[in-house]
Amino acid sequence: MTPIAWFICWSSAALLLHVFVGYPVLVWLQARVRPRPVARRAILPTVSIVIAVHDGERFVRAKLANLRQLDYPTELIDIVLVCDGCHDATVTIARRSTDPRLTVLDHPNRRGKAACLNDAVALTRGEVLLFTDVRQRLSPMAVKELVANLGDPEVGAVTGELHMENVRSGFAQGVDFYWRYEKGIRHAESLSGSTIGVTGALYAMRRSLFRPLPPGTVLDDVLVPMRVAALGKRVVFEPKAMAWDQPSQQPAEERRRKIRTLAGNYQLIQMAPWLLVPWSNPLWFRFVSHKLLRLLAPWLIVALTISSGLLVTRHAMYATAFGALVTGMLMVGLALLPSRLGRLPPLRIALAFFYLNLFAAQALVAFARNRRLHLW
Structure with missing residues (x-):
């Protein structure tokens, strides 16, 4: 069980880090090192x-x-x-x-x-x-x-x-x-x-x-x-x-609107499978990093929580990861309390992050149940 938990823990952590930190930093560096300015012109088309x-x-x-x-x-x-x-x-x-x-x-x-x-x-x-x-x-x-x-x-x-x-x-x-x-x-x-x-x-x-x-x-x-x-x-x-x-x-x-748009990503993949093919989609890496892996984020968080919990006694690093995830859950709980505490910036961000990922998880279920998204 330990090798499986180790693989799940590290792969989940790596993908989450890429989605929320690595990819944004990468495109920021590209914009700084190799910018492609737009040659704007004052035109007046119809x-x-x-x-x-x-x-x-x-x-x-x-x-x-x-x-x-x-x-x-x-x-x-x-x-x-x-x-x-x-x-x-x-x-x-x-x-x-x-x-x-x-x-x-x-x-x-x-x-x-x-x-x-x-x-x-x-x-x-x-x-x-x-x-x-x-x-x-x-x-x-x-x-x-x-x-x-x-x-x-x-x-x-x-x-x-x-x-x-x-x-x-x-x-x-x-x-x-x-x-x-x-x-x-x-x-x-x-x-x-x-x-x-x-x-x-x-x-x-x-x-x-x-x-x-x-x-x-x-x-x-x-x-x-x-x-x-x-x-x-x-x-x-x-x-x-x-x-x-x-x-x-x-x-x-926010729930209904967000679930519908997130479920729309699954519809998009079904409707335009060429988006998943690197030689057909010139923005394949950006599409996967920015769109598809975002849909996996809630499941990756669950996988990371369970696997780091199973490995918590193996190394301080796993204990730290598990503790950070539990702390995040506690922050969400505090943000839900009817007090001024919930208006602290870190708690507001934690609450929004929780709900946006919850909606992403629910979007998969919603799409599986109802493919006629446009009539919602």
Whole structure:
């Protein structure tokens, strides 16, 4: 039993260290030692803004007003808002808009975001496609900053930066810390080549590179950039193109959304198995390190806890590892207590880390039970 426990302990520890420390440090070093700057140019191509929405009456009026405030020639923009089985007043509110650039599509039966994006793109005329969600507010310069990156012929897609506002609870602060960590990785990936994913809240691409999405695709913000990279173009990160959103304040609010998006990674592997093939996926190492191994993290943590517990009397190193894992569990427990103690930064981070990995474990179960993720 000891050799098996030893192998599990060391392999789990090595993979966890690579996922959360080694890979981020590696891409940071690549960005520092061998940077690949983007040759930005102030260009003004025609831009088609595409928004898919389901029951978004709370946000659609503000979103359309926000789009009217973009600092970009109005005659160069068209907007397609496609409503996916909306049962509220989204369509009514959108059609009251006096913006002549807006086209509203209403699909009475819910078909999923991918089908809506395909329909919307078919109606657009822009050289650049800009995808955004109904909930987030965009900075006035967002479009100009994104398309400036497309002035570089090597760049095929570019993502903006999503900022969290109204971060009140300890859980939300922990999630905000994690999101800042994630954005740091994406920035380093971009500076050293290409980033793996884009933020669905704000990303743009060359229209010529868009291919219709498979029905039911959940993670268009991963599949689209991976397709762009497979065509030999870069996918970059533009921090000056900003969008703002509000995080979930409690784990229960975040659970459904996070499980769905994490389960979408399993769907993506099933839908696009070429992503797992190094000679088909030019970003294979980054995809495995940044996406796939993250899905394994909760199981690796469990394996490391059990194996180091079995080896705890063999060496102080195993005792230290086991003690650190138990300490982490205690920190999560303290963070859940209704006291000021739970608002301490280390406890907030531990709580967010626990829940994000719990959701990742639940995502595998959810996907196994329900493959029709797009209809959740």
